[in-house]
Amino acid sequence: MSVPWTIKYRPKNKSEYVNNFEALRKLERWLLSHKKVPRSKKAAFLYGPPGVGKTISVEVLAKEHDFDLIEMNASDWRNRASLEKLAEISSNQSTLYGIRNRILLLDELEGLSSRGDRGSIRAIVNLIKKTSHFLIFVANNAWDPKFSSFRTYCLLIRFKPIPTQSVIRHLRRICTEEEINVEDEVLHSIATLSKGDLRSAVTDLQTITQGQQYVTGDDVKWLTPRDRQKAIFDALRLIFTSKNSFEARRAIDMVDVNHEMLFEWIYENLPRQISNKKALYNGMEALARADIFMNRIKRFQNWSLLKYYLDLITIGVAMANDKRYQKWIPFKFPEIIKIMAKTFRQRKLQMKVGSLLREKCHTSSIQVVREYLPYLRIIFEHDPEMARQISIDFNLDKETIDFLSKN
Numbered sequence: 001m002s003v004p005w006t007i008k009y010r011p012k013n014k015s016e017y018v019n020n021f022e023a024l025r026k027l028e029r030w031l032l033s034h035k036k037v038p039r040s041k042k043a044a045f046l047y048g049p050p051g052v053g054k055t056i057s058v059e060v061l062a063k064e065h066d067f068d069l070i071e072m073n074a075s076d077w078r079n080r081a082s083l084e085k086l087a088e089i090s091s092n093q094s095t096l097y098g099i100r101n102r103i104l105l106l107d108e109l110e111g112l113s114s115r116g117d118r119g120s121i122r123a124i125v126n127l128i129k130k131t132s133h134f135l136i137f138v139a140n141n142a143w144d145p146k147f148s149s150f151r152t153y154c155l156l157i158r159f160k161p162i163p164t165q166s167v168i169r170h171l172r173r174i175c176t177e178e179e180i181n182v183e184d185e186v187l188h189s190i191a192t193l194s195k196g197d198l199r200s201a202v203t204d205l206q207t208i209t210q211g212q213q214y215v216t217g218d219d220v221k222w223l224t225p226r227d228r229q230k231a232i233f234d235a236l237r238l239i240f241t242s243k244n245s246f247e248a249r250r251a252i253d254m255v256d257v258n259h260e261m262l263f264e265w266i267y268e269n270l271p272r273q274i275s276n277k278k279a280l281y282n283g284m285e286a287l288a289r290a291d292i293f294m295n296r297i298k299r300f301q302n303w304s305l306l307k308y309y310l311d312l313i314t315i316g317v318a319m320a321n322d323k324r325y326q327k328w329i330p331f332k333f334p335e336i337i338k339i340m341a342k343t344f345r346q347r348k349l350q351m352k353v354g355s356l357l358r359e360k361c362h363t364s365s366i367q368v369v370r371e372y373l374p375y376l377r378i379i380f381e382h383d384p385e386m387a388r389q390i391s392i393d394f395n396l397d398k399e400t401i402d403f404l405s406k407n
């Protein structure tokens with residue numbers, strides 16, 4: 001992917017910000033009214049579901065009102081040392097920058113675990129007490145008990161899911177700027193599936209329109225609804241963190257995708273989640289064995305082997321992972337599914353040509369695609385008259401002719 005559209009089309013100023021105006025105004029008022037006078041609330045706590053503009057609201061306002069912005073997210077400041085360093089920077093450098101105001105943004109607080117990161121939580125409370133800067137925290141759920149020790153110091157600002165109509169309007173604006181033609185039905189599906197998460201809607205739009213001028217309803221069929229994706233994340237969390245086999249195996253019942261899809265999710269995330277080399281080797285070994293089982297199941301239609309496959313991709317991976325090295329790393333969408341989605345249209349058209357020509361050529365669709373398609377392409381490129389004749393003989397429609405003419 002080139003520049004992610006979530007970056008390219010992020011709001012550059014307040015007027016481009018979508019919805020959540022109330023939250024934006026509340027944050028702005030807090031920043032401005034406390035610019036000079038002592039603050040009653042020392043910190044703000046922005047909370048709400050992912051992809052609704054929490055982080056970007058701070059960036060937009062910092063730019064607009066000329067604040068210095070220091071951003072850190074979970075992975076940067078999980079350890080207490082870096083938090084203390086931050087506290088130090090924040091108290092020392094205030095004078096260096098004169099009257100200029102500074103915001104310290106601690107993003108993605110859910111990355112803290114209530115048990116493992118007590119030190120960091122204490123450091124946060126210290127930071128609130130010591131700093132003379134604006135402190136802003138961000139998390140999905142401000143009511144999580146692990147934040148109770150410092151929530152009371154904060155002005156709570158709630159961000160809500162973006163309404164479907166606003167998501168559609170935002171997507172349409174992007175389509176216009178990108179000069180792509182996307183059916184309303186498609187925008188509607190993407191917006192509905194996003195469940196108010198604007199970031200994921202924009203990402204989905206970019207994924208399915210990649211390299212296409214026209215996008216139709218068929219192109220969105222593969223998208224995974226967000227709640228289903230959440231179930232996958234929960235299942236992955238079990239597989240990568242559970243210490244006992246029963247718990248790991250339970251992941252299978254949590255997800256509503258086929259087993260091979262779950263395999264792709266695990267395979268994509270394994271190297272990111274497991275940093276210890278020996279553990280990574282064991283995890284990969286479990287997946288490799290599972291893959292062999294799946295091949296046998298398919299080749300011999302022997303579904304009694306399925307239980308071994310399922311055990312290997314769940315318990316096999318869970319037991320390989322050495323929990324001592326456990327870190328919090330976000331899960332990643334499998335590349336293979338993205339690639340399949342991007343080439344979905346291409347593959348569908350190939351199979352269409354395959355099945356159109358199959359009978360006349362006395363062969364299989366796959367054979368047509370593999371052996372005839374390259375020659376058809378050459379004919380369509382170099383010999384318009386012959387191409388025209390073939391189109392008539394085989395009764396090809398415009399979409400197929402365009403597909404064959406494109407090289």
Ligand SMILES: Nc1ncnc2c1ncn2[C@@H]1O[C@H](COP(=O)(O)OP(=O)(O)O)[C@@H](O)[C@H]1O
Nearest residue numbers: 006010017018050051052053054055056198199
């Ligand atoms: N309210 C919004 N207005 C405009 N763009 C948004 C909004 N919410 C999300 N986005 C888009 O999604 C991306 C991620 O938004 P972000 O603020 O990081 O979400 P989060 O609520 O998870 O912090 C932004 O870069 C922007 O492209």
Ligand SMILES: [Mg+2]
Nearest residue numbers: 054055056107
């Ligand atoms: Mg964010």
